[in-house]
Amino acid sequence: MAGTIQQIADLAGVSRGTVDRALNNRGRIKPEVAAKVKEIANELGYQSKRGIRTPDKEPMKLKIGIVTHLSKSSFMIQVNKGIDQAAKELQERGVEILLRDSVIIDEKAQLQAIEELEELGIDGLAIMPVECDLIRAKINQLTEEKHIPVITFNSDIVGTKRCCFVGLDNRRSGYTAAGLMGMLAGKKGKILIITGYFTNSVNSLRVEGFIEETKRSFPDMELLGVQSSFDEAKEVERIIENTLSMVPDLAGIFVASGGQAGVRQAFEKLSPKKRPYVIIYDLTPRNEKALLEDDVDFLIDQEGYEQGYRPPFLLYDMIAKGVSADREFVYTDINIKTKYNL
Numbered sequence: 371m372a373g374t375i376q377q378i379a380d381l382a383g384v385s386r387g388t389v390d391r392a393l394n395n396r397g398r399i400k401p402e403v404a405a406k407v408k409e410i411a412n413e414l415g416y417q418s419k420r421g422i423r424t425p426d427k428e429p430m431k432l433k434i435g436i437v438t439h440l441s442k443s444s445f446m447i448q449v450n451k452g453i454d455q456a457a458k459e460l461q462e463r464g465v466e467i468l469l470r471d472s473v474i475i476d477e478k479a480q481l482q483a484i485e486e487l488e489e490l491g492i493d494g495l496a497i498m499p500v501e502c503d504l505i506r507a508k509i510n511q512l513t514e515e516k517h518i519p520v521i522t523f524n525s526d527i528v529g530t531k532r533c534c535f536v537g538l539d540n541r542r543s544g545y546t547a548a549g550l551m552g553m554l555a556g557k558k559g560k561i562l563i564i565t566g567y568f569t570n571s572v573n574s575l576r577v578e579g580f581i582e583e584t585k586r587s588f589p590d591m592e593l594l595g596v597q598s599s600f601d602e603a604k605e606v607e608r609i610i611e612n613t614l615s616m617v618p619d620l621a622g623i624f625v626a627s628g629g630q631a632g633v634r635q636a637f638e639k640l641s642p643k644k645r646p647y648v649i650i651y652d653l654t655p656r657n658e659k660a661l662l663e664d665d666v667d668f669l670i671d672q673e674g675y676e677q678g679y680r681p682p683f684l685l686y687d688m689i690a691k692g693v694s695a696d697r698e699f700v701y702t703d704i705n706i707k708t709k710y711n712l
Contacts, residue, residue, distance in 0.1 A: 373414025376491065381410045387432060387493035387689035388517045403517060432465045434685050435487035437480060437497040438524075441471035443601060443628045444654040445674055449524070452678025460682055463690070467682060468492060475567050477502045484508055488516070494685035495520045499527040501571040506530055519688045521681045521695075524674075525572045533688065534695040536681050536702070538672035540572050543704050544579020544626070547649050548588070550668050550706070551580075551622050554647040558590040559621025562613050562646070566601040566627025576626040576651075591621075599629045606632025607639070614640055622647040630657055634665040653707060661709045673702035 379386045384403060392399050392407035393416075436453060440446060457467035468490060470483035477500045484505075487495065495512060499505050499522050506529050512518040513531040523536040551561060563580065565573040577596055584591050594617065599605040606629040614620055614636070623646050625633065630650045637645055650657060653671040660666045680700065687693040 373411065373416040375416075377414060378407060378410050378416060379491070381414075382407050384516060385493040385518045385689075386491065387519075390690075391692055399517065432494075432686070432689055433490060433492045434460070434465060434467055434682050434689075435484075435490070435492035435495045436467060436469045436682070437471070437483050437487070437495070437499075438469070439472040439475050439480065439498055439500070440601065440628070442473050444656060445628065445652045446471075447654060448652075448674030449678035452675040452680075453682070454678075455675075456679045456682040460686055463686065465682070465686055475500055475570055477504045480505055481508055484512075488512070488518075492518065493689050494518060496523055496681035496685060498522070498524045499530075501525070501527055501569065519685060521684055523677050523681045524672075525570065527571070534684065534698050534700055536684070536700045537677050538572075538704065539699070539701045540575035541579035541582075543651075543670055543672070544576040544581075545583040546579075546704055546706070547576070547624055547626075547668075547670060548580045548583035550649055551624060551647065552584070552588040552591065554649075554667055555591060555621045557588050560592045560594055560617055560619065561622045561624065562594050562610070562617075562620060563596045564599050564606055564609055564623065564625045564627070564629075565596055566599055566629065568598055570627070573627045580624055580626070594620075599625075599627065599632070601628035603629045603632035603635065605629060607635040608632075610636035611640060614642060614646075618642075620646045622649070624648075625650045627651070630660065630666070634660055634663075637665060653705070658712055661707065661712060664709070667708070669707040671705040671707055673705065676702050 375386045375389050379389045389407050392404040468487055472479045480500050481504055495518060506527055509520050509530040509532055513520055520532045521534055522532050526535040563577055565577050597609045633648055648666040649668045650666050651670050657669055661669055684695050
């Protein structure tokens with residue numbers, strides 16, 4: 371019996387998508403890899419889809435792996451809706467989406483998820499990477515040794531051969547938040563910054579952008595430091611409560627991550643005569659309610675649905691059509707929401 375795509379992929383140590391591109395002379399493949407694939411195909415007697423196919427030969431199916439974290443956060447509701455819709459649409463094209471998620475940001479758990487998907491024979495990977503050497507090395511192994519295209523989304527990672535990044539320009543969104551806070555606070559006053567995880571590059575870039583723009587454009591605004599909430603509402607509540615007890619004239623609060631429900635909880639508990647101005651992220655039902663009920667002033671949305679929906683299609687185009695993304699950074703819009711434009 372003639373060899374199959376999977377057998378060739380296993381013997382060549384590459385993905386099935388790479389085998390298809392090599393046998394049909396399309397896409398970006400190293401010459402030595404293409405030569406190896408064709409040699410193995412000839413040895414196995416494989417008949418490509420451009421030739422005569424045996425009656426029992428099934429059409430090639432593709433597998434795209436997706437790895438996420440913070441799966442219980444409200445932001446992931448929209449991301450997962452995008453992933454689910456992409457999975458439904460791509461299923462008609464013979465693509466199977468394999469999702470691995472994690473409740474927390476953990477490099478070892480993420481590495482295990484990637485390895486599981488690799489064993490299942492994925493042809494491409496979309497990932498919200500943990501910023502660490504372990505994941506960096508694994509992504510480079512997939513792209514350089516296995517020739518599996520990788521796209522990062524929501525969070526990015528430097529020093530890798532990933533194809534492109536899909537998501538918010540987080541540093542610029544930090545600039546935007548600082549500009550909004552400057553207008554709200556009259557360019558002066560004490561400002562509290564709350565992040566989620568210091569290891570999360572998304573949070574870090576937002577905070578860095580906020581601090582840079584504040585120092586550049588609003589020198590009379592005093593930053594009270596950055597505190598970590600681990601994306602927990604109770605921790606956000608505790609941080610605000612403690613800060614207001616020591617700084618009753620607090621002018622503003624910038625929450626760069628999850629746990630935003632803690633803002634309302636703190637205000638309900640303390641009932642300040644004049645609440646600080648508040649800027650948060652992500653258009654979720656709970657955050658919409660916070661806007662409408664005047665618990666927060668501005669919300670920056672990062673189009674979570676688009677972040678979940680777009681990467682699988684970009685990978686499909688790379689694998690099946692040999693078409694690469696037209697740019698390295700595929701940024702989603704920085705959408706500013708108030709209670710008046712929901």
